[in-house]
Amino acid sequence: MSDTKVIRVGDDYDVVIGRGVLSEVASRVPDGAQRVLIVHAPVMAAAAERLAEQAAVQGLEPTSVELPDAEAAKTVDVAARLWAVLAEAGFTRTDAVIALGGGATTDLGGFVAATWLRGVPVVQVPSTVLGMVDAAVGGKTGINIAEGKNLVGSFHPPAAVVCDLDLLRTLPRADLVAGLAEVVKCGFISDPQILRLAADAEAATDVDGSVLPELIARAVQVKADVVTSDLREAGLREILNYGHTFAHAVEQVSGFSWRHGDAVAVGMMYVAELARRSGLIDELLVEQHREALQLLGLPTSYAVDGDVDARWTALRAAMGRDKKTRGSTLRFVALTAVAAPTRLAGPDETLLRAAYEAVLA
Template identity: 70%
Template sequence: MSARATIRVGDDYDVVIGRGVLDDVAAAVPTGAMRALLVHAPALASRAAEVADSLRGSGLDVLVRELPDAEAAKTAEVAAQLWSALGEHGFTRTDVVVALGGGATTDLGGFVAASWLRGVPVVQVPSTLLGMVDAAVGGKTGINTPEGKNLVGAFHSPVAVLCDLDLLDTLPRADLVAGSAEIIKCGFIADPVILDLVEADPAAALDVHGDVLPELIERAIRVKAEVVAADLKESSLREILNYGHTFAHAIEQVEQYRWRHGDAVAVGMVYAAELACYAGLLSQDLVQRHRDVLSSVGLPISYEPGRWGELLTVMARDKKTRGATLRFVALTHVGSPTRLEGPEPSWLRAAYDAVSLPTTTSCPQPEQAG
């Protein structure tokens, strides 16, 4: 990747990737804005102060709000507090929301922007690997409810996404590892070169000072940008970006969001691969490749036994479910995603056993499936 890369998402906005990109926040604010709400994750208070100063220097009246950490930010209560602040300070349709933080921050900031006056501009400034390659790009916004993750939300494209790689320098390694799950997902569904790069040097895939991780980030964002530009509102193609997410979201809710999203997605991809194998869609070799590439960067590939009933209940409320029919994104080959609708209950359970019981081997050969 060059020092700075710009990826256009359809005709809507640019994603800028590079070091020092945080300096561009004020320039990304649309002309005519008079006020800015800057929301930020707790760990980014000093960075938020710098951004606020830059926004004020450009003539904006800036309101700064620190959010609760991680998924605790994505609640109706927090959103309501921000709506009240916007109302009290007279925010109009030409004013702007700036979200600085990880995926939870950009999800919430985008949702508040989408819902205030039926839509005000939002500038997304993801600070984590997960946020850069997934949450901040694509215009999906949302909050959680007791019944599930992201069940309340809206599609609302940002006016810009600024991915400053400097912010990754202090990111805890566990968050880097978790974020890599979404990069690897893009490799499985669309860009095999991603898998090749990770497999060739897993350590380099997590090195924030090297050349491989920036290339992986750019490749993953290009995958998402192309899919989103073709299907903004997830009517068909965009569902492939949810590979592994049905089982992952179930884990997150059952665990009361104590699991990192990327860790859950890694296990979810292994589950989806096992399920596709039982359905006769995917070979054992590709199931094993899931396990190998994910574990090579330190991602989990298994989940505890004895939770199947809870997980199945949550999956039944997944956004992709239609009526009583469970729907999964599955693979037939690397780069060839498809939809698996209404899989046999025995396959669902067998795939769970394969990711939860150490004595359970992988799925049978496809010709034996069923």
């Protein structure tokens, strides 16, 4: 691929993917802004300082706030602290937010932008694979509450998304690999070429190589195509939640100690096992899931330290609060083949439990 790739999301905004493109961020703040709030993950402090300097050169007044790490940032208390900062700094509806960090940072930054004065512009600057291919693109924003992940949020498309691949050099390998679960997901639901490229695990995890940028661009293109057709998840967009029903339950029950991508990997195995038992796919496709994930070093089983039955009760209750649930009917995104997603509504409880037992370590 060329050094920089620009993917248009409908008629709304661009996703810029390249090396050294952090310098474009300040220029992507919409005209008319006088102030910009830069919220950033702890590891992005130096990059946030660079963005503040660039904003000042653009004639903007920057305010920077460091967030708690990972999912600890996505709380009502942190959002309220940022609202107070915006109020004290006199932010108006034409001012903007820049969110610099992983998926939790972009989720929170987008949510604060969506709710301040009923909506101000946000420029998303994801610094992780997960953030680049999933959280920052599509306009979903949200925070967590004790009862579940992302249950409070809004749809708020960004003014732009800038993915500087150089930022991935700060990423621990375990986090990079976890982010690839969302890439593999895009391969299974839409783009089989992703699965072929990801089969070379060494190339797929090489931050300085050419395969990882192509994987990221392909996954972003899948998401851009889907959200362009269905911004508010009225139908098609639900396919992006492949593997997420079980994954979000795992995250919640673990107190968000699981990496999101690791949970999604196990979640894809769960729904593949469920789909096989429901007669949608065969064992060969289940094994294709397992092989694709294991090659990258992603988990394909779920270890329970304690009572297996009690854990299932907790997971089942958490799945009942999934956003795709309608009434008391659980709804899953499943496959009938690679790149052929469908919905699986109201599977029998015995099948739900059997799929759980199939993914137990």
